[in-house]
Amino acid sequence: MTAPRRIAVVGTSNTGALKYAADTIAAEFPDLAVTFYGLPGGKFAEAAVDAEGRFRPAPGDAETARLAARINGTEALDLTEIDATFVISDTLGMAQTLFLAARCDVVDWPTRRDLPLISAACFQAAMETAIADRVDLLARQFRGVAPLYAALAPYPSVAVTRTGPHRQEPYASAARAPEIGRVHTLYRAALTHALARRGITFVPQPEETVAAPFLTKPAYAVGAMDFRAEGRILDDHRHMNAAFGASLFRAFALALAATEFPTPDTKE
């Protein structure tokens, strides 16, 4: 019998959706042994793989190390013992892209809202640069880790608004942008390319969860729980629930299946 492939799901608070789907994942993918490791967004951005191949909080950050141990049962995750790593990352330039989409008309596109005009070349350059800044950081955090897969933080749910308790600029504004579908296509293509150039496979948010470009169906936000404390419901329409986590993991598993990499028996 072949030993299960060892999978690490690493990332921000959005790892919670997958963590709370652990039972579903285990039932659907008995050939995968999944370990979860999450840190709050800001602390995740400071964390990185050390010289021994262990993903850990920033050196000297004892408080986050304690938090990591409490949430994950370990301060650091040894990725040398892992066959594939799936990172649930931040928004990877998405917010900047959506601000542009919400506040500019692209001269090359047909619709006009009497907003400042920018060229498609400028829009593309801005989007690619915003993505590259974040993807470079991701690549640095996981230097030497392969194979590496990455998903965006989930799109917020369609319930988000421009103001109020579910305020999520720029998603709420960009939702009304007439060319948002085009922006979505361009963004995903640019992100896929940027990640691939750095040896990272992009795992897009599953279509079944998407209500509209850059927005998630609200059902996937209901009952979302805080990744740090089981039972604490977030209901912020930014974090998603276990159903979302299971769906995203299925998308990852499809990408994984398409990848040839050393099995546990042959990996050195």
Added chain:
Amino acid sequence: MGASPYSGRPQRAFWRGGVAGVGPLDLPDLYRPRFPITPETRVFTAGSCFASHVGAALKGAGLKVIDAEPAPRGMPPEVARRFGYGVYAARFGNIYTVRQFRQLVEEVLGLRTPALPVWEKDGRHWDALRPGVEPEGLASPEQVAEMRAQHLAALAGALREAEVIVFTLGLTEAWEHRETGTVYPTAPGTIAGAWDPDTIAFRNHGVAEVLEDFTALEGLLAQVNPDLRWLLTVSPVPLAATATDDHVLTATARSKAVLRVVCDILRDSSERIDYFPSYELVMSPAHPSGAFTGDLRSVRPEVVEGIMGLFLAAHGLAPLPEAGAPAGTPDAADAAICEDILLDAFRP
């Protein structure tokens, strides 16, 4: 020693003690502002590529530097700069000659329609009057026209809003449409467009022409903004290439001399016009290792910083830089964007 007209003159009047023997940027009482610039002054910056340093320094000091076409939120700073956002008061790119500025204002006021406003290259289209702000060009001449119309509308507001225009005069050499007199910031064929000597002529403006252009420019703007004041500077950046038969060093000296003379004449002509000697501060022989970087064109960042520090200090907007204190090194991204360096590609 008997009386002399030089008796009692201040230290600043003597080379020794005024330049020699003091630090290159410690020149005593070099610049005496004719009118104040305060944190509340609405400053409009324009000019050749050296002018971008002026705008950056004024912004850095917290002045109300006009930005009529700001980079939209979400645009990374390096992309914004590459596409001409935030460099000057609006996205007009480098204005190398006084005639170019005059022509731009005439266009804003509906008095002129530029000839050959769109240049084409490999199926892309450039605004011939500001080819540097869209490095990849646009998809059609119609897009160029649409973006230019929006630009001119924004610029019109900026010109009305301005209290002081800081204008850095850069060049006298220009490329002019023979039939209409439209001048272009770069020669056709450099960034885009085609070089056709039957259509485009080379002009090297002299003192009289530059004076006439500035007088017309000032008069036009006075109609829409009667309280406007001007702060003139001359760019110390040498010509990348000359289209005259002269050596480029001679051509540079001629060009800068013309502009420097014009500034003096204009300053003497109106209380509303002042001059800041950035040119002199760079060209001063007091810099122990020269004021330029290895290309002998780009002004060393610490020199730029020192010059702008003097300017701000003279207006009480910053403390005087400490004598001999090493200036910080501004980020390389602050380097001026000069289209004329593209002329280097045409060297033999």
